[in-house]
Amino acid sequence: MWLLKTDDLTLHCFFGSIPKYSILSHTWEAEEITHQQMLNPTDEVRRKAGYQKIQACAAESRKLGYSYTWIDTCCIDKSSSAELSEAINSMFSWYRDSELCLVYLQDYKPSPGSASMDDIGHCRWFTRGWTLQEVLAPANVGFYTADWTAMGTKEEHAQVLSGFLSIDRDHLIDGLFGDMSVGIKMSWAAHRQTSRVEDMAYCLMGLFDINMPLLYVWLAR
Structure with missing residues (x-):
């Protein structure tokens, strides 16, 4: 598992512990x-918006006491099909085992002092397939505006989030949904989308406790 060190933004690979x-x-x-860009970032890479997002995530994580953070864009070597497959199959457990999940709502830009969890339902984050497991798996989830203003946690705002996600509050908080029916779990993802058609299945593997090799094709059939 690759992790990003929050003080110097270097990538480190861990096995076992x-x-x-x-x-x-x-x-x-x-x-x-990308992973390769983060291993040896040039000045051009450092000027990109994606790098600034990584910097901000690392800074917030460091402020909260974490020496390492995991970010999917740079902590998966997508040039390796084997590593990509392992990462996607491990994704649910990586989110579950994290100390804190930081939800960054890049398109929520309230005026100063007006940030409210009641107003985030329109955010693109609620429409994506991968973010479903990312809010369900971790015990501790914090929400942030586009300028990294903290808005509160999943537990604090469970009732509001339950409405946006159409997920029962108790299941949202306790993470115990192994006995839920296939139909209910599928309903949670019904209005979500992924960039690649195959990912709509792959992003749900953790919810159904499935492990399988990945196969991408060029065209949706």
Whole structure:
């Protein structure tokens, strides 16, 4: 498992014993930073919006006491099909085992002092397939505006989030949904989307406790 050190933004690979870490939940935008770019960032890479997002996540994590953080854009070597497959199959457990998940709402830009969890339902984060497991798996989840203003936690705002997500409050908080029916779990993802058609299945593997090799095709059939 690759982790990003929050003080100097260097990548470190761990086997076996994993240090405590935070983890980022976000939506991909333009100029995201790859694993290879993060290993040896140039000045051009450092000017990209994706790098600034990584910097901000690391800074917030460090402020909260975490020496390491995990960010999917740069902590997975997507040039390796084997590593990508392992990462996607491990994703649910990585979010579950994190100390804190930071949800970054890049398109929520309230005026100063007006940030409210009641107003975030329109955010793109609620429409993406991958973010479903990212809010369900971790015990501790914090929400942030576009300028990294903290808005509170999943537990504090469970009732509001339950309405946005159409997920029962208790299941949202306790993370115990193994006995839920397939139909109910599928309903949670019914209005979500992924960039690649295959990912709509892969992003749900953790919810159903499934492990399988990945296979991407060029065209949706």
